[in-house]
């Protein structure tokens with residue numbers, strides 16, 4: 428077996444992405460450990476989305492590498508191959524099947540065959556049922572399992588989608604602004620949920636809501652103009668004069 432060249436799960440090294448000469452990412456380097464949760468903050472246009480796009484293969488960097496598990500260079504793989512390696516991405520807007528029940532949504536995510544008809548009408552094995560139960564419990568939706576997904580609150584839909592991503596057993600989960608549009612209670616519950624998930628896999632969360640970031644209680648990276656401006660515990664990062672100047676103090 429090939430030995431990984433770094434102990435980190437994800438290692439972005441000197442990644443630059445230029446759009447017509449404008450550097451959305453500028454020699455960005457960042458390392459995420461196995462089962463680490465990291466919060467990414469920074470002003471609009473700092474490059475947060477572009478960074479996620481590079482990790483998931485949506486955007487190819489002009490320079491640099493993105494090493495996963497010390498051996499896969501993500502910059503040479505397409506989106507499907509990257510998902511296959513165990514990188515899942517949760518976009519801001521939930522994409523669940525509104526007309527299906529909550530449990531069927533999770534079941535669909537579990538099945539290899541994603542065509543709703545064959546997935547929902549084929550026999551459910553005992554192990555599939557157990558996994559659906561465990562996933563629903565994990566994302567706090569057991570009591571809502573027979574409701575149509577379209578009837579859920581915005582926060583519950585977000586959790587359902589997180590449950591659907593967990594069905595794929597990702598090693599790294601990328602989450603884009605999960606707290607946006609949530610109530611205070613949902614925001615606190617989401618922080619709890621992500622902390623729970625990060626016990627067994629790595630999670631990278633992009634977020635503007637500082638109350639939520641504080642609740643996550645993890646290492647924070649502040650991006651600015653495509654590179655790392657500050658990194659460390661939230662208290663340290665939020666006391667950084669440059670961070671206050673370009674982001675928090677606005």
Ligand SMILES: Nc1ncnc2c1ncn2[C@@H]1O[C@H](COP(=O)(O)OP(=O)(O)OP(=O)(O)O)[C@@H](O)[C@H]1O
Nearest residue numbers: 446447450451469470471472473474475476477478
């Ligand atoms: N396809 C593109 N073509 C040209 N410029 C782009 C493209 N994608 C992003 N940009 C620019 O790159 C910069 C970084 O954008 P990005 O979306 O990564 O920032 P962000 O940190 O996610 O911001 P926000 O917090 O607003 O989501 C921005 O100035 C943006 O306008």
